[in-house]
Amino acid sequence: xxxxxxxxxxxxxxxxxxxxxxxxxxxxxxxxxxxxxxxxxxxxxxxxxxxxxxxxxxxxxxxxxxxxxxxxxxxxxxxxxxxxxxxxxxxxxxxxxxxxxxxxxxxxxxxxxxxx
Amino acid sequence: xxxxxxxxxxxxxxxxxxxxxxxxxxxxxxxxxxxxxxxxxxxxxxxxxxxxxxxxxxxxxxxxxxxxxxxxxxxxxxxxxxxxxxxxxxxxxxxxxxxxxxxxxxxxxxxxxx
Numbered sequence: 001x002x003x004x005x006x007x008x009x010x011x012x013x014x015x016x017x018x019x020x021x022x023x024x025x026x027x028x029x030x031x032x033x034x035x036x037x038x039x040x041x042x043x044x045x046x047x048x049x050x051x052x053x054x055x056x057x058x059x060x061x062x063x064x065x066x067x068x069x070x071x072x073x074x075x076x077x078x079x080x081x082x083x084x085x086x087x088x089x090x091x092x093x094x095x096x097x098x099x100x101x102x103x104x105x106x107x108x109x110x111x112x113x114x115x116x
Numbered sequence: 117x118x119x120x121x122x123x124x125x126x127x128x129x130x131x132x133x134x135x136x137x138x139x140x141x142x143x144x145x146x147x148x149x150x151x152x153x154x155x156x157x158x159x160x161x162x163x164x165x166x167x168x169x170x171x172x173x174x175x176x177x178x179x180x181x182x183x184x185x186x187x188x189x190x191x192x193x194x195x196x197x198x199x200x201x202x203x204x205x206x207x208x209x210x211x212x213x214x215x216x217x218x219x220x221x222x223x224x225x226x227x228x229x230x
Contacts, residue, residue: 044220048216056217089159102166102168110159
């Protein structure tokens with residue numbers, strides 16, 4: 001169990017540029033979640049996948065955001081035309097298919113995005 | 117809509133003492149799950165403890181225990197014998213029953229001093 005891996009750890013970009021983050025979940029986990037966390041707040045749900053199917057998207061996920069999980073393994077989150085308000089920590093989490101109500105999410109260390 | 121409230125932005129505790137971090141929740145679903153996560157400065161969210169809405173006993177995991185009061189809709193985390201390494205942000209979260217996503221509170225920053 002190598003844990004959830006996220007790359008890069010930090011990303012600094014200029015407003016208007018596109019950025020892409022990658023998440024590698026724990027290998028046997030079918031579910032993958034993206035969250036966004038701003039300073040002083042708890043993580044906010046963005047979207048989640050079961051295998052390659054994107055099952056839910058938050059209203060926080062504007063049309064500038066797109067997430068994919070093409071082969072049901074790793075996932076990418078792309079933000080187009082970044083804005084300063086996009087500056088946040090982007091967290092990825094994974095879990096098995098629901099084995100019970102106590103099935104917990106395993107989180108990566110996140111990608112810290114700073115938009116200048 | 118489900119909601120999690122953590123009213124303590126920050127807490128201080130002396131090493132070896134116990135501390136309680138508050139969490140209240142709001143849901144109309146009879147079936148739900150409550151989680152506590154720890155987030156050190158490294159950023160990773162670390163699972164601590166889980167309580168199911170139908171569990172008869174309060175959950176315990178080592179030095180962590182959950183004071184679950186269903187009628188009051190509270191799920192407070194108790195950390196016994198605090199250690200310096202317990203200094204971190206602590207988040208209470210609730211699982212939405214139909215979608216399985218977790219809804220988080222705003223967190224409590226715990227600082228343990230010698």
